[in-house]
Amino acid sequence: xxxxxxxxxxxxxxxxxxxxxxxxxxxxxxxxxxxxxxxxxxxxxxxxxxxxxxxxxxxxxxxxxxxxxxxxxxxxxxxxxxxxxxxxxxxxxxxxxxxxxxxxxxxxxxxxxxxxxxxxxxxxxxxxxxxxxxxxxxxxxxxxxxxxxxxxxxxxxxxxxxxxxxxxxxxxxxxxxxxxxxxxxxxxxxxxxxxxxxxxxxxxxxxxxxxxxxxxxxxxxxxxxxxxxxxxxxxxxxxxxxxxxxxx
Amino acid sequence: xxxxxxxxxxxxxxxxxxxxxxxxxxxxxxxxxxxxxxxxxxxxxxxxxxxxxxxxxxxxxxxxxxxxxxxxxxxxxxxxxxxxxxxxxxxxxxxxxxxxxxxxxxxxxxxxxxxxxxxxxxxxxxxxxxxxxxxxxxxxxxxxxxxxxxxxxxxxxxxxxxxxxxxxxxxxxxxxxxxxxxxxxxxxxxxxxxxxxxxxxxxxxxxxxxxxxxxxxxxxxxxxxxxxxxxxxxxxxxxxxxxxxxxxxxxxxxxxxxxxxxxxxxxxxxxxxxxxxxxxxxxxxxxxxxxxxxxxxxxxxxxxxxxxxxxxxxxxxxxxxxxxxxxxxxxxxxxxxxxxxxxxxxxxxxxxxxxxxxxxxxxxx
Numbered sequence: 085x086x087x088x089x090x091x092x093x094x095x096x097x098x099x100x101x102x103x104x105x106x107x108x109x110x111x112x113x114x115x116x117x118x119x120x121x122x123x124x125x126x127x128x129x130x131x132x133x134x135x136x137x138x139x140x141x142x143x144x145x146x147x148x149x150x151x152x153x154x155x156x157x158x159x160x161x162x163x164x165x166x167x168x169x170x171x172x173x174x175x176x177x178x179x180x181x182x183x184x185x186x187x188x189x190x191x192x193x194x195x196x197x198x199x200x201x202x203x204x205x206x207x208x209x210x211x212x213x214x215x216x217x218x219x220x221x222x223x224x225x226x227x228x229x230x231x232x233x234x235x236x237x238x239x240x241x242x243x244x245x246x247x248x249x250x251x252x253x254x255x256x257x258x259x260x261x262x263x264x265x266x267x268x269x270x271x272x273x274x275x276x277x278x279x280x281x282x283x284x285x286x287x288x289x290x291x292x293x294x295x296x297x298x299x300x301x302x303x304x305x306x307x308x309x310x311x312x313x314x315x316x317x318x319x320x321x322x323x324x325x326x327x328x329x330x331x332x
Numbered sequence: 333x334x335x336x337x338x339x340x341x342x343x344x345x346x347x348x349x350x351x352x353x354x355x356x357x358x359x360x361x362x363x364x365x366x367x368x369x370x371x372x373x374x375x376x377x378x379x380x381x382x383x384x385x386x387x388x389x390x391x392x393x394x395x396x397x398x399x400x401x402x403x404x405x406x407x408x409x410x411x412x413x414x415x416x417x418x419x420x421x422x423x424x425x426x427x428x429x430x431x432x433x434x435x436x437x438x439x440x441x442x443x444x445x446x447x448x449x450x451x452x453x454x455x456x457x458x459x460x461x462x463x464x465x466x467x468x469x470x471x472x473x474x475x476x477x478x479x480x481x482x483x484x485x486x487x488x489x490x491x492x493x494x495x496x497x498x499x500x501x502x503x504x505x506x507x508x509x510x511x512x513x514x515x516x517x518x519x520x521x522x523x524x525x526x527x528x529x530x531x532x533x534x535x536x537x538x539x540x541x542x543x544x545x546x547x548x549x550x551x552x553x554x555x556x557x558x559x560x561x562x563x564x565x566x567x568x569x570x571x572x573x574x575x576x577x578x579x580x581x582x583x584x585x586x587x588x589x590x591x592x593x594x595x596x597x598x599x600x601x602x603x604x605x606x607x608x609x610x611x612x613x614x615x616x617x618x619x620x621x622x623x624x625x626x627x628x629x630x631x632x633x634x635x636x637x638x639x640x641x642x643x644x645x646x647x648x649x650x651x652x653x654x655x656x657x658x659x660x661x662x663x664x665x666x667x668x669x670x671x672x673x674x675x676x677x678x679x680x681x682x683x684x685x686x687x688x689x690x691x692x693x694x695x696x697x
Binding site: 138140159163166167169170171173175177178179180181190191194195223225239240243 | 589591592594595596597598599600601602605609610613614617691693
C-alpha cells in the first residue's frame with residue numbers, strides 16, 4: 085500500500101482534541117509533483133490536517149505516510165519526515181532574534197550539518213528566488229509582512245524539501261502584499277514542487293491547483309479538478325461556500 | 333484624471349524644540365508644576381549641600397586613629413588606613429599578590445565588555461566563565477605549584493564578597509535555566525522534581541539555608557566527612573538563587589509564542605537544538621531585567637554569610653568601627669559599605685542596559 089509514487093498518503097485519519105472530533109476518516113493521496121489546494125470554513129479541520137502531515141499535531145487513528153515513512157511516536161521518523169517537509173505559517177513565525185540570512189541558514193547548518201559557507205550560498209540563492217537578496221542582513225521585524233512571508237518560504241526551501249505545506253500563507257497580509265507572495269508560490273508550483281496549500285485565494289487555486297479539496301466539519305466534502313470544482317460543484321455545502329466567498 | 337502628489341515634509345515649529353522648549357514642556361508647563369519645580373530645587377539645596385559638605389568638603393581623609401578626625405565632617409581616615417583589611421580580610425600579607433592578580437584579571441576580563449569596539453568580547457566572556465574561576469581558585473587557595481596553602485577561614489573582605497557573588501551568579505544562571513526547562517517538561521518525573529526543588533528553596537529564607545549549611549549539615553554527615561564551610565555556604569546560595577532564577581527564566585519561556593516552537597520543529601530542529609538556538613536566546617533576552625534583578629539581590633545577599641562567621645566586607649568594616657582605634661564611626665562605616673555595593677550593583681545594571689540595547693532587534697512579532 086505504501087508506495088513511493090505518493091508524496092503524502094492519509095489513510096482513514098482521525099483526530100480528536102479532547103472529546104472534540106476534528107478529523108473524521110480523512111483519506112488523501114498526494115502524488116509527487118501534485119499541487120493541492122484545501123479550502124473550507126474556519127474550524128473545518130483543514131489546518132489541523134496539514135499540521136498532522138509534519139506531526140505538529142498528532143493523529144489518534146489511521147495512517148499518515150510521508151515519503152514512504154509512516155508517522156508514529158518514533159521521534160527518529162518524525163525528524164526524518166520534518167527534514168523533507170517544509171512549512172509556511174499564517175504568521176510567518178520567523179525567528180526575530182536572527183537576521184534573514186541566519187533564519188535561512190539555521191536549519192541547514194544544525195540539522196543537515198551543511199558547512200556554513202555552503203549554507204550561506206544556498207540561502208542567498210533562495211533569497212534571490214523569492215526576490216529579496218538585498219534584505220539578507222536585516223532582521224525580520226524590519227520587513228513588511230509580504231517580505232517576511234517570502235523569507236519564510238525561502239527558509240523552508242533551504243532545507244530542500246520534497247513537499248511544501250502552506251497554512252493560510254496570505255491571510256495575515258495586507259491586500260497589496262498578497263500578490264508578491266502568491267507570485268513566489270506560483271513559480272514554485274511551476275517548478276514541480278509537491279504542494280499542499282490551505283488558502284482562500286481562489287485565483288491561485290484556479291491557476292496552479294491539480295485538485296481542490298473542500299472540507300467542512302472535519303470531513304472531506306468534495307474534491308475535484310479546479311474547473312469542475314468552481315464551475316460545477318457537486319455538493320450543496322460546496323455550492324453554498326463558493327457562493328459566499330466568490331460573490332462578495 | 334488627477335495625479336497623486338505627496339505633500340513635502342516640514343520641520344516642527346521652533347518653540348517646541350531645543351533647551352527652552354524642553355524646560356517649558358518639562359519644568360514649567362503649568363503654574364502648579366512651576367511651583368513644584370522651585371520647591372524641588374529648594375529641597376535639594378537644603379539636603380544635598382550640607383551632606384556634600386559633611387561627606388566631602390570638610391571630611392578628614394588621612395590618619396592612623398580616630399584622633400586624626402578633628403574637622404567635624406565625616407571621618408574617612410579609617411578607610412584609607414584599613415583599606416587592605418577591607419579588601420583582603422585576614423589573607424596573609426605576604427600572599428596578597430595572589431588576590432591582586434585575581435582582581436586584575438577580573439577587571440581586565442570585564443572592563444572591555446563595556447566597549448563596543450573591542451573585538452574579542454566573546455572569547456573573553458568564555459574565558460571569564462571557565463578559565464578565570466579555575467585560575468582564581470588555584471591562586472587563592474594555594475597548595476599547588478609550590479604556593480602556600482591559605483585556608484578559607486583567612487579569606488575575607490571585599491574579595492570574599494566578590495567571590496561569593498561571582499560563583500553564585502555563574503552557577504545559578506545555568507542551573508536556573510535547566511530547572512525552568514524542567515518545570516515545563518512533558519515528563520512528569522522531571523517536572524515534579526523541578527517544581528519541588530524550586531518551591532522548596534524559594535520557600536525558605538536564605539538565612540535559614542545558611543544556618544542549615546553551617547550548623548545542621550555537619551550533624552548529618554558521617555564522622556570525618558566534613559567539607560569546607562565556605563563551600564557549603566556557596567552551595568546554599570547557589571541552590572537558593574537558582575530557584576529564583578528558574579522562575580525568572582520560566583517567565584521568559586512562557587512569553588515566546590507557540591509559533592516559534594512550531595517553526596523550529598517544522599524545520600527539523602529537535603528539542604535541545606530548538607531551545608538553544610531559537611527559544612532560549614529570545615526568552616533570556618526578554619527577561620534580562622529580571623535576571624539582573626536576581627543577580628543584584630544575590631550580590632547584596634552575600635552579606636548574610638557574616639552570620640555563619642564568614643568575614644565578608646560588611647563584617648570586616650564592622651570589626652573595624654567597633655574596634656578601639658576607630659570606635660563610633662559606624663555611620664561612615666555603613667556608608668562606605670553601601671557605596672562599595674552600590675558601585676558594583678550600578679555596574680551590573682549599566683551593563684545589562686547596554687546588553688538590552690545591543691540585543692534589541694526591534695519589532696517583535
